[in-house]
Amino acid sequence: MTSKLFEPFDAKGLHFKNRIIHEPTTLNMSDPQGYATRRLAAAYGSLAAGGYGAVIVGATCVRRDGLINERMLGLYDEDYVIEFRDTVAEIKNNGSLAGIQLFYGGLIPGLGTTVPLEPGKGWIPGTVAWGPSNAYVIGNASSGVVPTEEYDDIVECFAQAGRRAKEAGFDFLSFHFCHGSLPHTNLSLLSNQGRTDKYADRFYMCEAIIKRTQELCGKDFPIVPRLCVDENLEGGYDIEYFAEHYAPRLHALGIAVLDCTFGSMLGAPSRRADVHSTEFIGPSFYSAKVINKSNIQTLRAALQKRGIDMPLIGSANLITPDHLRTMVDEAGADFAGVCRLSLDDPDFPEKMRQGREDEIRLSTHTGASLLQGNIFGKGWAGSAQNPVFGREDEFRIVPTIRPRKIVVVGGGSGGMEYALTADEIGHKVVLFEREASLGGAMDWAGNYPALPNMEMLRYQPAYHRKMISKSGVDVRTGVNAGVAEIMAEAPDVVVIAVGAAPVEIAVDGLDAARAAGLAVRIDEVMRRDAPAAVGKRVIVYGAAEGAELALDLKLRGHDVRLVDAGPAYAPANYIGSRVWAIMGMMAHFGLATEPGKTLTGLGNGTATFSTADGSETAEADTVIICAGRRTDNALETALATASVTVHVVGDARTPRSYGNAIHEAAYLSRQVR
Structure with a gap:
């Protein structure tokens, strides 16, 4: 019709x-x-x-x-x-x-x-x-x-x-x-x-x-x-x-x-x-x-x-x-x-x-x-995805008369936004991505099959990938680019958009538990291709990142415990206003955060926690570690003495929202002269 x-x-x-x-x-x-x-x-x-x-x-x-x-x-x-x-x-x-x-x-x-x-x-x-x-x-x-x-x-x-x-x-x-x-x-x-x-x-x-x-x-x-x-x-x-x-x-x-x-x-x-x-x-x-x-x-x-x-x-x-x-x-x-x-x-x-x-x-x-605060919180209306809205005059694309060679390392939200904008301006852009496909954290962030509307989080990387495919950007996936690969391109500007690395936690038996499949990270469970297997009895450790995953697994029929070392549930910074709905769903489905429990050991199907009263050992088929993300600045340090302009965007600067990465990339890409 x-x-x-x-x-x-x-x-x-x-x-x-x-x-x-x-x-x-x-x-x-x-x-x-x-x-x-x-x-x-x-x-x-x-x-x-x-x-x-x-x-x-x-x-x-x-x-x-x-x-x-x-x-x-x-x-x-x-x-x-x-x-x-x-x-x-x-x-x-x-x-x-x-x-x-x-x-x-x-x-x-x-x-x-x-x-x-x-x-x-x-x-x-x-x-x-x-x-x-x-x-x-x-x-x-x-x-x-x-x-x-x-x-x-x-x-x-x-x-x-x-x-x-x-x-x-x-x-x-x-x-x-x-x-x-x-x-x-x-x-x-x-x-x-x-x-x-x-x-x-x-x-x-x-x-x-x-x-x-x-x-x-x-x-x-x-x-x-x-x-x-x-x-x-x-x-x-x-x-x-x-x-x-x-x-x-x-x-x-x-x-x-x-x-x-x-x-x-x-x-x-x-x-x-x-x-x-x-x-x-x-x-x-x-x-x-x-x-x-x-x-x-x-x-x-x-x-x-x-x-x-x-x-x-x-x-x-x-x-x-x-x-x-x-x-x-x-x-x-x-x-x-x-x-x-x-x-x-x-x-x-x-x-x-x-x-x-x-x-x-x-x-x-x-x-x-x-980003700018909401309209009831001393902010002006904007879009996390569209950095131009509200800046139409100052963010107009002006074709360059001095094309530069730009190497972008990292194909997440910030890296793709920078690459697309620089290409539209007229620069020559090479984009390195260590994974087999573009998308970064946003590519797995929406993979919650049982929670409503989470597919919306994948709309942004899907849009970026589509526009990259129609652009002149030279994309090289499956390349973990280091200084040698970057400098071989003779760049004028290097953009570090490698995202953040998982926070490493010191836990007895963690390496063996990871090798046995007992312990996995949140990004491994949620990745699009070949996600890590999750058993019936699940402990999600880290409520800030893990609350939505715990809800999703519970709705899919798993027996789930949500454990956190902090005194109470405190959402990750990217959760934003979703926190009230998350807390409401947790109450509705009987999923309570267990605060004040620090993971200290992993064994054969067990997890041990220190508590205010001593310690507790719990049985689990899978322990999903949601310990947060940290900046990985090794590449920035390695390029500190190189004779190139270096721009750092997104979680590579400090872990935040994907919107911060997009807005930073949109601004910095327009500063190349």
């Missing part, structure tokens, strides 16, 4: 060239006062150039006390209009419709604080955390209650910001009526309790914003609100309630398209035991793909039953081209809304259209927060 994804769509005077929408994404790329910047324009311009039907600029605050990030965009007064014109031009010049989402924080400014908050205050100075009541809160346990006159002013601020957005040249408006913002908490059956003013009508605030905006912008100016359709909380409204009570009034206002979200950040128990409400908003690493497919189908049926024909955007966890097609062709959404994939590969719509899907840098769904 031919997908509808690239069919045009017309709605309320808007002509979408295809059904792919970049959803509003907070990038934190304004200046300190909330003005749009050149960095912002370049980032959104890169998305538009990638071939989207529409690009929606992320949450833009309509009143300063509603900020939820220090570098959040604002449209507080007339001064802000001109600063947006560059962003609008970048989007529209590249052939996409330009939208902007207008926002006011409500309860959300109380989220993510690292310091105690005063009652009713947000974590950014001058911000407030308040809602229609303080029955359910987000972050600040002592949130305030919005007076009627403040509600009225905020409604006017939304409308005036909408007028300014139209004057700046945007094609349509999006309103943030979801995820804990003030309009959403007004809709909520949970948080909007006990009011006696006009805002006791839960839909009134959204309705008032739209009507006043239409007075200022004209009734024909398109509005595409992003609205919570189902709170997915116990006691919260559901799709049927939305379709009965909110959808008819929304439809009567003449909106162009409904941008559907599902889930809430309010502090109430999730309605479904298997999926947390917030997973429908920002899916975790382990969440189901196309997580809102059934929600969109249910909503469509509920609307049709009431004779409401309203175009819908469906989104959340659309990671591959097939997921987008599923959302439009099977779920029945008119548009597929994308965020994370947009940042990881802004060109993916055009690659799809041209039949180049094998060149899409599919999202690994991890890593960005390890």
Whole structure:
């Protein structure tokens, strides 16, 4: 069946060239006062150039006390209009419709604080955390209650910001009526309790914003609100309630398209035991793909039953081209809304259209927060995989007029990124890799057959290998290159990207246990080709690296113990936000870390540990050692006196995330002169 994804769509005077929408994404790329910047324009311009039907600029605050990030965009007064014109031009010049989402924080400014908050205050100075009541809160346990006159002013601020957005040249408006913002908490059956003013009508605030905006912008100016359709909380409204009570009034206002979200950040128990409400908003690493497919189908049926024909955007966890097609062709959404994939590969719509899907840098769904910090943690939005996003101007490829000979040693994430970039610039590149194939640690990091979605970790090395195969890089696998092999190439630059070596631990009987197959390392168990055998009774030693492996083996039917020398489970630095899901799964499947036990001996089917109470001996068929990784700087030392420029990237510098390796390689490869 031919997908509808690239069919045009017309709605309320808007002509979408295809059904792919970049959803509003907070990038934190304004200046300190909330003005749009050149960095912002370049980032959104890169998305538009990638071939989207529409690009929606992320949450833009309509009143300063509603900020939820220090570098959040604002449209507080007339001064802000001109600063947006560059962003609008970048989007529209590249052939996409330009939208902007207008926002006011409500309860959300109380989220993510690292310091105690005063009652009713947000974590950014001058911000407030308040809602229609303080029955359910987000972050600040002592949130305030919005007076009627403040509600009225905020409604006017939304409308005036909408007028300014139209004057700046945007094609349509999006309103943030979801995820804990003030309009959403007004809709909520949970948080909007006990009011006696006009805002006791839960839909009134959204309705008032739209009507006043239409007075200022004209009734024909398109509005595409992003609205919570189902709170997915116990006691919260559901799709049927939305379709009965909110959808008819929304439809009567003449909106162009409904941008559907599902889930809430309010502090109430999730309605479904298997999926947390917030997973429908920002899916975790382990969440189901196309997580809102059934929600969109249910909503469509509920609307049709009431004779409401309203175009819908469906989104959340659309990671591959097939997921987008599923959302439009099977779920029945008119548009597929994308965020994370947009940042990881802004060109993916055009690659799809041209039949180049094998060149899409599919999202690994991890890593960005390890680099610049996340948007609630004093950071700007970026991609661990795509080092250019947010740096489009300064990271443009400029072909060299002085080609250099570059030797890259190591074919992992950092080495391949460096080689590809240097080749694109015009340098002559030789890439040595000691293994039989390229990929490095990322090549085995995703090999957990029983854990959901771990295959995403292999997307990055798969992309790199594909692009290397299409490049001019001279790849030599199976070569453990030393100084002699490197210098024989007469290089101008040598890139050390050999990754990290396993930490060696001193344990009695370890050599014999390894020879007998009793003791193996984590990378040996997880490698793609000829992995080490694992017996029925398994001890995973080292919870930082080994927790996910222990879970995977348990789910595959092994008897697993997870033992660690430390006082408590402390995740490896590359785990990032996955840690909360890992700990939840460990509790659910009855896998507890056994802390305070140091491996001291390995014998015939046994492992001995020292403990606070003495020692313990346990029987095992396999002991998997997950002792961490260490920098191996032997090659750097050996080249210290060589007359070449040496760049060290990734774990060869210090063990961290694959994203650090990619970003370092992208930067250093552009410095070759």
